[in-house]
Structures are given as structure tokens and as C-alpha cells.
Amino acid sequence: MKFASGAKFAVLSFLCVMVFALSMGLALSSLLTRAVQGWEWENTAALARREVELRGIDTLLEAPRRAPLDESARQHFSQLMQGLPEVVRVKVWDRDATVVWSDEPRLIGQRFSDDDELKEALGGEVTVEIKTLDDREHAYERPSFNTLAEVYVPIVSRTTGQVVGVVEIYKNPIRLLTAIQRARIVIWTISLAGALSLYLVLFPLVRQVYGRQVREEALEAHAAELEAEVTARNREIETQREALFQTEKIAAMGQLLAGVSHELNNPLSTIVGYTQLLRLRAGSGPMAEQLEKIEKSAERCTRIVTNFLALARQYPPARQIIHLNQLVDDAVELLAYPLRIDGVVVVRRLASDLPQLWADPHQIQQVVVNLLTNAHQALRDVSTARRLVLTTRYERLEDRVVLEVADSGPGVPTDVRGRIFDPFFTTKAPGQGTGLGLSLCRGIIDAHEGTLRLEPTPGGGATFVIELPAAAPADTADTGRAAPRPEATPTRTILVVDDEPDVAELLAETLLLDGHRVDTANSGAAALMRIRDASYDLVFSDMKMPGMSGIELYDEIARRSPGLERRMIFVTEDNLNPAIRQFIDRTGAFSVSKPFEIGVIRRLVAVFATSPSTDESEVALRS
Numbered sequence: 311m312k313f314a315s316g317a318k319f320a321v322l323s324f325l326c327v328m329v330f331a332l333s334m335g336l337a338l339s340s341l342l343t344r345a346v347q348g349w350e351w352e353n354t355a356a357l358a359r360r361e362v363e364l365r366g367i368d369t370l371l372e373a374p375r376r377a378p379l380d381e382s383a384r385q386h387f388s389q390l391m392q393g394l395p396e397v398v399r400v401k402v403w404d405r406d407a408t409v410v411w412s413d414e415p416r417l418i419g420q421r422f423s424d425d426d427e428l429k430e431a432l433g434g435e436v437t438v439e440i441k442t443l444d445d446r447e448h449a450y451e452r453p454s455f456n457t458l459a460e461v462y463v464p465i466v467s468r469t470t471g472q473v474v475g476v477v478e479i480y481k482n483p484i485r486l487l488t489a490i491q492r493a494r495i496v497i498w499t500i501s502l503a504g505a506l507s508l509y510l511v512l513f514p515l516v517r518q519v520y521g522r523q524v525r526e527e528a529l530e531a532h533a534a535e536l537e538a539e540v541t542a543r544n545r546e547i548e549t550q551r552e553a554l555f556q557t558e559k560i561a562a563m564g565q566l567l568a569g570v571s572h573e574l575n576n577p578l579s580t581i582v583g584y585t586q587l588l589r590l591r592a593g594s595g596p597m598a599e600q601l602e603k604i605e606k607s608a609e610r611c612t613r614i615v616t617n618f619l620a621l622a623r624q625y626p627p628a629r630q631i632i633h634l635n636q637l638v639d640d641a642v643e644l645l646a647y648p649l650r651i652d653g654v655v656v657v658r659r660l661a662s663d664l665p666q667l668w669a670d671p672h673q674i675q676q677v678v679v680n681l682l683t684n685a686h687q688a689l690r691d692v693s694t695a696r697r698l699v700l701t702t703r704y705e706r707l708e709d710r711v712v713l714e715v716a717d718s719g720p721g722v723p724t725d726v727r728g729r730i731f732d733p734f735f736t737t738k739a740p741g742q743g744t745g746l747g748l749s750l751c752r753g754i755i756d757a758h759e760g761t762l763r764l765e766p767t768p769g770g771g772a773t774f775v776i777e778l779p780a781a782a783p784a785d786t787a788d789t790g791r792a793a794p795r796p797e798a799t800p801t802r803t804i805l806v807v808d809d810e811p812d813v814a815e816l817l818a819e820t821l822l823l824d825g826h827r828v829d830t831a832n833s834g835a836a837a838l839m840r841i842r843d844a845s846y847d848l849v850f851s852d853m854k855m856p857g858m859s860g861i862e863l864y865d866e867i868a869r870r871s872p873g874l875e876r877r878m879i880f881v882t883e884d885n886l887n888p889a890i891r892q893f894i895d896r897t898g899a900f901s902v903s904k905p906f907e908i909g910v911i912r913r914l915v916a917v918f919a920t921s922p923s924t925d926e927s928e929v930a931l932r933s
């Protein structure tokens with residue numbers, strides 16, 4: 311218990327006890343005063359009645375009035391006074407309120423019919439009036455008295471039982487008042503002392519009880535605070551655990567995706583490469599269109615694999631100049647058939663003044679496709695008009711390009727709005743959604759310094775808004791991979807090293823197409839044997855091979871055939887892998903990522919073939 315509250319409690323309880331003591335003192339003293347006075351007046355009345363009886367005053371008053379009283383009557387009356395103690399004056403009234411006798415002769419014969427106490431006494435009641443004497447009355451009294459008690463005692467006839475008069479006795483009440491005063495002092499002393507003792511005895515007890523209660527309340531409040539804190543901490547831990555779980559999940563998923571992507575890259579290289587080869591061979595024949603479709607699908611698979619890798623490893627976008635409207639058209643085209651089947655009306659409001667973007671076309675297209683897919687899935691849940699509106703516009707002030715994807719579906723419920731961009735968050739049935747779509751989209755848009763958000767949609771549905779910076783760098787050279795068919799490349803001897811026979815074969819066939827001499831080796835060791843036996847102008851090498859890796863082969867070639875290592879081109883599944891990146895940065899070696907386009911391979915060879923020095927070829931390739 312704190313001092314301040316303790317002192318307050320002490321003062322309060324003291325005041326309570328004092329109020330109790332005062333009330334008790336007042337009640338007791340007033341009761342006592344009344345009891346003592348009542349007893350005194352009854353006593354006086356009894357004495358007066360006895361004297362009246364003894365002196366036969368009632369008989370005198372009953373007898374016919376002879377004024378003035380004879381001597382014997384006066385004797386009787388004056389004896390009355392002698393028999394009464396502490397009496398200052400006596401008056402005897404007849405029924406007509408006239409003073410019949412008094413020890414003060416001047417009063418005899420006076421009439422006081424308005425005196426209330428007298429009237430009541432004539433009615434048969436003993437009445438008392440305590441009087442503080444004024445000057446007029448002092449004329450009759452001895453000056454030593456200030457207070458007088460006037461006791462009116464009815465005189466009752468013994469024969470008729472009627473009130474025949476009143477005897478008024480003036481008493482000096484000093485003794486009585488002094489006794490009352492003393493009794494009051496005693497009462498007050500007992501009350502106050504009792505209250506004080508009570509306070510002194512009870513206060514520590516009450517304080518103890520009160521203190522315990524206060525402590526209990528404080529403990530309860532503290533416990534509640536602790537509980538709230540623990541709940542908050544638990545929630546925080548839960549959130550952190552959830553975040554950690556998500557991070558771990560993403561990391562695990564990343565590894566899995568990286569593994570899957572890696573495994574897919576080789577077959578994809580074969581598909582893409584052979585399709586391109588077939589297209590070259592088929593020219594504009596009847597197969598051209600089908601081959602183009604296969605090539606596009608294969609390329610799309612390549613992009614998905616690349617994006618999964620990007621999600622898993624946060625790769626930076628490979629930027630080039632792109633036209634957002636074109637990407638939107640492509641994405642709608644891609645999904646046109648399923649959208650049509652489900653009766654979705656697609657409205658395109660594409661701005662004509664849209665500036666170009668400096669962005670990764672595959673990644674941005676993947677974002678648009680994801681948003682369209684989400685909208686399409688949401689629209690399947692409504693039976694009313696299924697509408698999908700794609701709007702592009704240029705925000706001149708901020709120099710930003712905006713794409714809005716709005717649907718007339720059920721919209722995103724308020725309680726999940728804050729979570730839809732979380733990885734693995736999905737409201738779809740198991741097997742129907744992984745919850746990666748929007749998180750991948752946001753990752754891509756963030757990497758492009760843009761924003762992706764969900765906006766309120768008047769009239770229902772969902773509106774996703776993408777904003778991307780419009781400004782393109784000064785060097786806007788398209789680094790497009792489709793290289794022009796090189797003219798007259800000199801014939802070269804090239805070694806292709808890859809543990810995947812399909813990839814090695816594809817590369818060999820591509821190179822043979824241009825008339826080069828090509829040998830293949832399925833491992834680093836086999837490659838070294840080939841190099842020992844023959845001389846090569848160029849070596850294409852896989853990076854990741856069982857036994858000797860591409861990097862180890864580079865070092866070995868540098869040792870055994872110095873100079874040739876500068877004419878190595880690496881084919882990697884993952885050329886953004888930090889270790890590979892580091893190696894390439896350190897050595898300045900060239901790398902092509904799988905799945906590759908055969909145009910790029912042919913261009914590379916052409917440049918190397920026409921530039922005897924590595925430095926020249928580097929300049930040629932990078933320009």
C-alpha cells in the first residue's frame with residue numbers, strides 16, 4: 311500500500327469513526343437530557359400533588375370564591391411552598407386562569423388566559439417551560455437567576471376528578487442543568503474516547519484487510535497486464551514463426567524449383583533447339599506453322615522455368631525495350647480460348663500514347679497472364695455478366711505507365727485482402743491454386759521498381775493495378791536473342807563437351823549446319839583426351855558435369871593448351887548461379903544459358919571464327 315493512499319485511508323477512517331462518535335454522543339446526550347428532565351418534572355409534579363392533597367388546596371379551590379382569601383386559606387397556600395424543594399415562586403390558578411394565590415402578593419388577582427402552558431395544564435397535563443428571564447420578569451425574581459423552569463401541575467378534585475386549578479411552580483433548574491451538563495460531558499468523553507480506542511484498535515486490522523485487498527487488486531491488475539503482454543508476445547512469436555515458416559517454405563520450395571528447373575533445362579534445350587533446327591530446315595513449308603507453335607510453347611516453358619528460378623533465387627530482370635500494350639495483347643491472345651469458353655467478355659482500353667518500358671518482357675507477361683488467370687478463375691464463380699477490362703494509361707506527371715486489370719467477379723473478401731500477396735496464400739481448393747501467383751507478380755513488379763496493388767472496385771469485383779516507371783535508359787539497344795543468320799562463316803573445328811548426349815548432339819548439328827567440323831565429348835576427361843589428339847578453334851562446354859566440372863576443365867585446358875581456354879564458351883543451366891557468375895566475372899569467359907536459341911550459338915561461333923584474337927571477338931560480341 312503506498313503512503314499517499316495509506317494516509318488517505320487513515321484520515322478517511324478517522325473521519326468515519328469521528329462522525330459515528332458525534333452521532334452517538336448527540337443521540338445519547340439528547341436522550342439523557344430528555345429522560346432526566348422528564349424524571350425531574352414528574353417528580354416535581356408528584357411532590358406538588360402530594361402537597362396539594364396534604365394542604366387540601368383542591369377543596370379550597372372547589373369552594374365558592376370569597377375574595378380576598380381568608381387567613382387560614384392563605385396559611386394553607388403558603389405551606390405549599392415550604393413543602394417543595396428549590397422552589398423560587400408558586401402561583402395557584404383557578405379554572406378561570408386567574409392567580410388565586412402567590413408568594414408574590416402583587417400577582418394575586420391577575421389573569422393570564424393566553425398562556426399556552428397554563429391552558430394545557432388546565433386540560434389535565436403537566437407542562438414545563440424553561441425560561442430565560444428578561445428584564446421585565448426579573449422584576450419579580452431574585453436577580454441571581456437567569457433561567458427558570460415553570461412547572462404547571464393540574465389540581466384535580468378528589469371528589470369530582472375534575473381539574474379545578476393549576477399550581478405553577480417556578481424552580482431554579484441550575485442543579486438539574488448542571489447534572490445534565492456533567493452527564494453530557496461524561497457521555498461525550500465516553501463516546502469520543504471509545505471512538506478513538508475503536509479507531510486505534512480497529513484501524514490496524516482494517517488497514518491490514520484493506521491493504522491485502524489493495525495488494526490483491528494490484529496483483530490481479532499486474533497479472534492481467536502480464537497476461538496481455540504474454541498474449542501479445544505469443545502473437546508476435548506466432549507471427550515470426552509463421553514468417554520463418556514461410557521463409558523456410560520458400561527456401562525449400564526455391565531449392566525444389568531450382569532442381570526441377572535445372573532438370574527441365576536440358577530437355578527444353580533439346581526441344582527448343584531441335585524445333586529451331588527443324589524450322590530452319592523446313593523453311594516456309596507446310597510444317598512451318600506447327601513448328602512455330604511448338605517453338606512458342608517451348609519458349610513459354612523456358613520462361614516459366616526461368617521465372618520459377620527467379621522466384622526461388624530473386625534474379626534481376628533481363629530488361630529490354632518493350633511495349634506494354636503488345637504484352638497485354640499477347641497475354642489476352644494466349645488465354646483467349648479458355649476465356650471465350652467461359653463466356654468472359656474481354657474489353658481492352660489501351661492507351662495509344664503509352665511510352666515504352668524498360669523491362670523483362672517475359673516476366674511482365676507472366677504478371678499479366680497471372681492477373682488474367684486469377685480474374686478468369688474469379689469470374690467462373692459468378693453467373694452474372696462476366697467482364698474483364700484491361701486498361702493502360704500514361705501518368706504523365708509521375709512518368710509512369712499504368713495497367714489496370716478489373717473483373718466483375720466476387721471481389722477479394724476484406725479479411726483476406728492483406729494476405730493475398732503472401733507466398734502460398736490461396737483460397738482455392740487444394741490442387742487448384744498454389745498461392746504463388748500474386749507473390750511472384752509482386753516480386754517481379756518490385757524488381758522493376760514498380761508497384762502492384764489491389765484497389766477498391768466500385769460496383770464489386772477486383773481491380774489490380776500495376777504501375778511501372780516509363781523512363782528507359784539511354785542505351786536502348788535491343789539485346790534480342792534472334793541473331794541474323796551469319797553470312798559466310800569460315801569453317802572451324804569445334805569441340806562440344808556435354809554429359810547430356812541430346813544437348814551435345816543438338817549443338818553439334820547446329821554447328822554442322824554452318825559447315826564446321828564438330829567433335830563431341832561426354833565428360834571433361836574425354837574432352838582433354840580429344841584436345842591432346844587434335845587442335846580445336848573453339849570449345850563449347852557444359853558447366854555442370856559429373857566428374858570434372860566446366861570450371862575445372864577450363865583450368866586444365868589453360869594448363870595443357872594455354873590460349874584455348876580463352877576460346878571456350880560455356881553452356882549453363884543457371885548462369886546466374888553465384889559461383890558461376892564469379893567464375894565468369896573472374897575469367898571473362900562467355901556463357902550461354904540453357905535452353906539456348908540456335909541463332910545465338912551461330913552468332914557466337916561466327917564472331918569467334920572471324921576474330922582471331924579473343925579481345926576482338928569479345929568486342930564484337932558485346933557490341
Ligand SMILES: Nc1ncnc2c1ncn2[C@@H]1O[C@H](COP(=O)(O)OP(=O)(O)OP(=O)(O)O)[C@@H](O)[C@H]1O
Pocket residue numbers: 684685688717719720721722730731735736737738742743744745746747748749771772
Ligand atoms: N481477381 C480476383 N478476384 C478475387 N480474388 C482474387 C483475385 N485474384 C486473386 N484473388 C485471391 O488471392 C488469392 C491469391 O492469389 P494467387 O494468384 O497468389 O494464388 P492462387 O491464384 O490462389 O494460386 P496460383 O496463382 O498459385 O495458382 C487467391 O486464392 C484468391 O483468393
Ligand SMILES: [Mg+2]
Pocket residue numbers: 680683684743747748
Ligand atoms: Mg493465381
